[in-house]
Amino acid sequence: MPVRIAKDRFVETMQTQAEIGATDDGGLHRLTLSDEDKAVRDWFAEQMAAAGLEMRVDEFGNMFGRREGTDPDAKPVLVGSHLDSQPYGGIYDGALGVVAALELIRALNDHDVDTAHPIEIVNWTNEEGSRFQPAMQGSGVWVGAHDLATEYAATDVDGAVFEDELERIGYKGDVPCEPSEEYEAYLELHVEQGPYLEENDKQVGVVTGIVGFTWGAITFYGEADHSGPTPMHYRQDALVAAADVITQIRRIPSTLGERTVGTTGYIDAKPNSINIIPDEVTFTWGFRDPSDDVIEEARTRVLEEASAAAEREDLEWEYEDRMQAPAVTFADTCVDAVQTAADDLEYDSMQIFSGAGHDATHMHSICDTGMVFAVSENGKSHNESEYTSWDDCYAAASTIANAAVTLAEEVD
Ligand SMILES: [Zn+2]
Structure with missing residues (x-):
């Protein structure tokens, strides 16, 4: 049985997050470690607690919520993306992937579904790389691609230091910024940011890799x-x-x-x-x-x-x-799980390469990784006019939820 996420609540949650750092023209200005970033993190922490997740924040500000599995030896499946935005960016980029991960947990709770593997959801720190460089910074430190001390010392154009800003907003956590165990898989939903799905009249992108x-x-x-x-x-x-x-x-x-x-x-x-x-x-x-x-x-x-x-x-x-x-080719297990989910839910899908980097780029180096794309109208992103219909958001969120449950093995 496919996992059904509650569409109204999902859309409402997307709209709520979009109010935090909202711009006059319907976009989002929620730069990493800004007051708006703090506000959306506070909101996300509340949502995770309300969904019964055990939260941890690591020393780089990456936020995780964990729902235990039934098998104590099974490795966790991680699902998420990022809540920070570009300057005057769109409301979908990143946030859609985090909200979909949250809705996955809520849907499992709604329907009393147990999984053998734990499921964790994540909000990565500074995916966008606009205020502090590099992009994909939090996931990069977490997998060991970047050195923690070096990234702490990063400064923005006004000279503010990353570590100071992280402390200022209260998100320098007490857990080391590294995996404390092996992961079964990582899945990420993101808007496509390109025109291919729309041009081909498809609703869901099954991402096979990153250029x-x-x-x-x-x-x-x-x-x-x-x-x-x-x-x-x-x-x-x-x-x-x-x-x-x-x-x-x-x-x-x-x-x-x-x-x-x-x-x-x-x-x-x-x-x-x-x-x-x-x-x-x-x-x-x-x-x-x-x-x-x-x-x-x-x-x-x-x-x-x-x-x-x-x-x-x-x-x-x-x-x-x-x-x-180098180009990234995603694991067959993840690509197949996403493709099967899209097929089972009867969405028109196509396999597609990502033209942009994502946190999944880093995660690929430590575990099986896959992605789902939602349609980007006119291929636009990093812009207030970024748009994906709620139907398309929901299709992509349903697809990743079902792929995650497949990988986490639903228990009867
Ligand atoms: Zn993004």
Whole structure:
């Protein structure tokens, strides 16, 4: 029997959380460790207590609630996401995954369902990475990808220190920020933040993995000269070479994978003056794809293009790799559990890659991990106009609830 979550209560809970840090235009401004973050955490703690969960807060502010299983040897299934938001972000990003996890617990309580495995729900600290960097910080420390002391020392643009802010809002907990036992699985529901489900007329996304990426920067060195007297054939224009390569960063993806994307998000041209030929230009590349080979191919191609452009314009040049993350492929057990749940509930679904990183990226390194996507209207997110219909939210929440119960093994 599928687990039925109560739709009205679920929608009402989503609306309640959306009031904490609400913006005038229907969005959410709930930055990590702000007063609004404290308020939503206080609210979430109350909801967990009311649902009979045993709460713990770790030293990095990650909040967990645990519902025991019947088998003392069974490993917990963890379900959750994040309650912090982007500046003037949407009301679904992150929060939908936490509210769905809470509703899963409430539904199990409603219907007196026992599971062999414990089920834990989680609100990760600072997924967004907008006030303090990096993104996915709480889950990153928890799995050991980041060092606690280093992340405590992170500062925001006003110089506020992460650890001080965590103490100020009262969420520096007493439990170490690390798993104290092995986990059976981690599941996360999130809005898609892309257009694929809507384009394909599907209600639920069965996420099979997360794209990897390569980030780097290229600098061209030319010769600054007066833009009037210098004839064209004398010029060593660093910006012209950069323009050539940036155009290729836009074109390379369509020659590679179906999901390959390429972006130049940053450029610095010197001296950046209307009457001078630019002599030093730095710009970035970013490529993402579900295949590490494709990512590497894109990186190789952009460096070849840079070399050719430097030769044409007679420039010196250099490059710097800034960051890379391999693509993540989720565990079959989790993908199958999500797919089966969507099928049993008769939702139109499709298997899909995530184009953005999530806390699931880190969790993948310590246990079987899977995700469910809800439809994002027009693919929009990190924006007040982010929208998912309540029907689509409910479909995705029902899917993750049933997948979690499958993995946690319902007891008759
Ligand atoms: Zn998010």
